[in-house]
Amino acid sequence: MIEIERKFLVTSDAYKSEAFKQSRIVQGFLNTHKERTVRVRIQGDKGFITIKGISSSDGLSRFEWEKEISVIECENLLKLCEKGSVEKIRYEVKLGTHIFEVDEFYGDNEGLVIAEIELSNETEAFEKPSWLGKEVTGDIRYYNSQLSKQPFKTWH
């Protein structure tokens, strides 16, 4: 139930042609407290409820619990969420033994693209694709829960 993840900005759209899968994600938050978030997500034809805890001090690891639920349940729960849903297209790119999830945001977060990689431990090495930019692991501005409240378009 502990997730270890590193997060990066993206410098070109080359990831699109390298992706083996893409899906649309719509998500809302029942809670965006910094110590615990409760997320409702529709991804393609599946629904999920996900609870995350506070990050470790280096931002690398975080408690995460997720359960698949129906899309209809998700739609009902999304109505209950705080204002500010997050919409994005997720591209999945395989590189070596890892998968990068590259999220291209829409709506109020248009212009933002973030790549994430899940690791099995905090020091695990991984191959870096050409389009991988600056690391933003642990920067809470890039948390989806924060992007729902302070979207990318308001940053400038």
Next chain:
Amino acid sequence: MIEIERKFLVTSDAYKSEAFKQSRIVQGFLNTHKERTVRVRIQGDKGFITIKGISSSDGLSRFEWEKEISVIECENLLKLCEKGSVEKIRYEVKLGTHIFEVDEFYGDNEGLVIAEIELSNETEAFEKPSWLGKEVTGDIRYYNSQLSKQPFKTWH
């Protein structure tokens, strides 16, 4: 996904001998916002996550979504909850076609006993047991999410 419920104080402990079932409940809240609550509950040997919306203006009906999860998942999620868990023994009493759930609170809510009945519509009649006291439907002080923050013992 809409719950219709009426809530009452209790005037004697006669419900205990009338109960056909009793179970211990420990619950915490990931969110106690007035527009949405996210509750984690262990009841006997089962675990649940429950999301409730805002009540109707008369306090009678409320959006509710619940999913059974494992007790171990619950224990992990309880660690993440806001301070102030709620502990109670629930007695279930059958009367006619209805079941009253009578919650006897412990810890910081000791002394409080609340009976609840779930109805299929807002005008449905039901038989009243001898121990049923004042109705408190819609009084948010008696919401378990509020009792976790402002327990009964602090009311006086």
